[in-house]
Amino acid sequence: MAPLRVAIVGTGNIARIHAESLRDLGDEVRLVGAVDVDPDRLAAFGDRYDVPARHRDLASLLEQERPDLVHLCTPPGSHHPLALACLQAGSTVLVEKPPTLSLAELDDLVEAERKHDAWFATVFQHRFGTGALRLRALIDAGVLGRPLVAICHTTWFRSQAYFDVEWRGRWDTEGGGPTMGHGIHQMDLLCAILGDWTEVSAIARRQARRIQTEDVSMAHVSFANGAVASVVNSLLSIREESYLRFDFERATVEVTHLYGYGDDDWRITPAPEYADEVLAAWRAGAAGVRSAHRAQFAEVVRALRAGTPPPVTSAESRRTMQLIAGVYASAFTRSPVRAAELTADSPFYRRMEGTGARW
Numbered sequence: 001m002a003p004l005r006v007a008i009v010g011t012g013n014i015a016r017i018h019a020e021s022l023r024d025l026g027d028e029v030r031l032v033g034a035v036d037v038d039p040d041r042l043a044a045f046g047d048r049y050d051v052p053a054r055h056r057d058l059a060s061l062l063e064q065e066r067p068d069l070v071h072l073c074t075p076p077g078s079h080h081p082l083a084l085a086c087l088q089a090g091s092t093v094l095v096e097k098p099p100t101l102s103l104a105e106l107d108d109l110v111e112a113e114r115k116h117d118a119w120f121a122t123v124f125q126h127r128f129g130t131g132a133l134r135l136r137a138l139i140d141a142g143v144l145g146r147p148l149v150a151i152c153h154t155t156w157f158r159s160q161a162y163f164d165v166e167w168r169g170r171w172d173t174e175g176g177g178p179t180m181g182h183g184i185h186q187m188d189l190l191c192a193i194l195g196d197w198t199e200v201s202a203i204a205r206r207q208a209r210r211i212q213t214e215d216v217s218m219a220h221v222s223f224a225n226g227a228v229a230s231v232v233n234s235l236l237s238i239r240e241e242s243y244l245r246f247d248f249e250r251a252t253v254e255v256t257h258l259y260g261y262g263d264d265d266w267r268i269t270p271a272p273e274y275a276d277e278v279l280a281a282w283r284a285g286a287a288g289v290r291s292a293h294r295a296q297f298a299e300v301v302r303a304l305r306a307g308t309p310p311p312v313t314s315a316e317s318r319r320t321m322q323l324i325a326g327v328y329a330s331a332f333t334r335s336p337v338r339a340a341e342l343t344a345d346s347p348f349y350r351r352m353e354g355t356g357a358r359w
């Protein structure tokens with residue numbers, strides 16, 4: 001089979017991980033082109049990764065290179081217009097998180113997916129490590145019983161200097177603070193494991209950084225399956241950690257890491273009466289794959305070859321974006337918010353800060 005023709009748009013920090021992960025996929029893919037508005041970055045990236053075609057704008061790349069798949073690695077504020085251009089040109093687009101600045105922008109892309117022969121997918125690489133896949137398989141097999149309680153912590157640290165980059169810490173370019181930009185990874189995995197959420201109560205604060213957005217948020221979330229979760233998103237936490245904990249009827253399952261986990265970062269503690277069954281199933285599960293871009297890209301290629309929507313699909317990422325909108329809506333209106341309330345007439349549908357941040 002001919003390699004998939006892939007292009008990268010935005011050649012900054014995360015684009016390097018994309019180029020290296022694509023290289024690891026060997027003959028499955030060919031990096032045919034790159035785009036950046038900054039000519040120096042584009043040239044350095046193009047030389048380093050041996051990219052044949054280099055363009056200063058997406059339109060010329062789409063027209064001349066006709067990629068099957070475009071990886072969007074630009075700042076969040078540009079995701080919607082660039083992804084729309086890809087879909088309209090018939091190229092599938094894999095966009096870095098957060099997929100868009102708002103639910104309204106995301107729904108516009110869902111509409112474009114329907115009209116054009118191409119898909120819209122989001123990078124949420126932590127769904128693809130074998131720890132998460134194994135947990136999902138045990139849930140589906142009924143080994144763990146009902147999920148009851150969950151904890152989802154993104155306690156990271158970013159100094160004031162981190163926000164010197166002009167698109168960071170602003171509603172109009174980043175769409176939010178740690179809830180939108182950092183905790184989104186852990187909240188996405190939380191939703192991938194627990195499914196649809198129904199109600200959220202949250203606070204958001206700007207405690208220490210000179211930015212427009214929050215630097216910490218805390219939320220209690222109810223899920224349709226009856227589970228409840230406590231979520232913390234912080235950029236003020238000097239001992240940094242990404243931590244997810246799921247208490248099921250028959251076992252507690254935890255993962256502790258920072259920017260990516262391996263199998264050893266997972267821990268399972270069974271209830272004594274189910275220990276043999278639970279541990280046997282856990283040990284027999286998938287193993288050996290870290291949560292990283294490469295793991296997701298392999299699944300994206302597999303899906304495109306099979307003619308199916310690549311992960312993480314727009315429907316799946318929408319649920320996570322809706323939870324983020326719910327956290328802000330609850331924090332800024334100071335009341336619980338149900339998922340069903342976040343319709344097109346909610347101010348939090350069009351902008352994550354909705355009625356305005358109250359600092």
Ligand SMILES: NC(=O)c1ccc[n+]([C@@H]2O[C@H](COP(=O)([O-])OP(=O)(O)OC[C@H]3O[C@@H](n4cnc5c(N)ncnc54)[C@H](O)[C@@H]3O)[C@@H](O)[C@H]2O)c1
Pocket residue numbers: 009010011012013014015035036037038041057058073074075076078096097098123125181
């Ligand atoms: N999945 C992850 O773990 C992860 C980690 C870091 C960043 N990200 C995400 O990746 C995205 C990029 O982050 P980054 O840190 O690499 O940013 P960056 O600022 O280092 O790089 C962005 C690049 O995009 C270019 N650019 C901006 N607008 C453009 C346009 N309209 N057309 C073409 N090029 C354009 C810039 O010149 C720059 O080179 C963000 O959405 C961020 O949230 C994801």
